[in-house]
Amino acid sequence: MNRVVILGSAGSGKSTLAKQLGGCHHIEVVHMDRLFWKPGWxxxxxxxxxxxxxVHLDKPSWIIEGNYSGVWDERLALADTVIMLDLNRYLCLWRILKRWLLNKGKSREDMGPGCSERMSLEFIKYVWNYPTKKRNHVMSSALEQANHAQIVILPSKKAVKKFLRQNACT
Structure with missing residues (x-):
């Protein structure tokens, strides 16, 4: 694993998994939200x-987490590993709400500078609808574009933990 793409719903654990993999394999982690959002959202x-x-794709190794399908073609073409976090919507909703409560008024390291944690009904609906409106597009389009790469689909927290153990990250 030298060039890893991590995809999935908001709240699925993309940033957390990226940090864990990056830390144990000494690979730079890139957060697409951090690249996308300028100060003040x-x-x-x-x-x-x-x-x-x-800038990051030109490097020999990276872990890039985040979907942003408008710019994922080149990222997926260069990836040697694509990880899809396919966790259920209830867990993802719980995680985004918990994240919001714990980080209100603060900027997380995986977000753009000057982007304090926020929550909206629109975002909650996005997470709720992800399995029916976005998941299939991500699974078919993204994974088809990366058919040359190792594809890993992790459907549960237990599967994520097992994957980390198997990749010497525990």
Whole structure:
């Protein structure tokens, strides 16, 4: 695993898994949210995001977590491993609500600087609807584009823990 892409719903644990893998394998972790969001929750354009991502893609190793399908083609083409976190919506909802409560008013390291933790009904709906509106697109499109890579689908917290153990990360 030298070039790893981690995909999944908000709250599925992409950032946490990326940090764990990056730490135990000494690979730089890139958070797509951090690249996308400018201070004050201002969005980057697709061109800006692609340019920011390209800086990392040119490196020999990386772990990039986050979906952003508008710029994932090159990332997936270069990946040797694609991990899909396919956890249930209840767990993802619980995690985003817990994250919001614990980080209200603070900026997390995996977000853009100056982007304090926030929550909205729109975001809650996005997470709730992810399994029916986004999951299949991610599974089919992204995983098809990376058919040259090792594909790992982790459907539970138990599967994530097992994967970390198998990859010498515990």
């Amino acid at each position: 201002i969005m980057s354009t697709q061109a800006e995001l692609a340019a920011k991502q390209k």
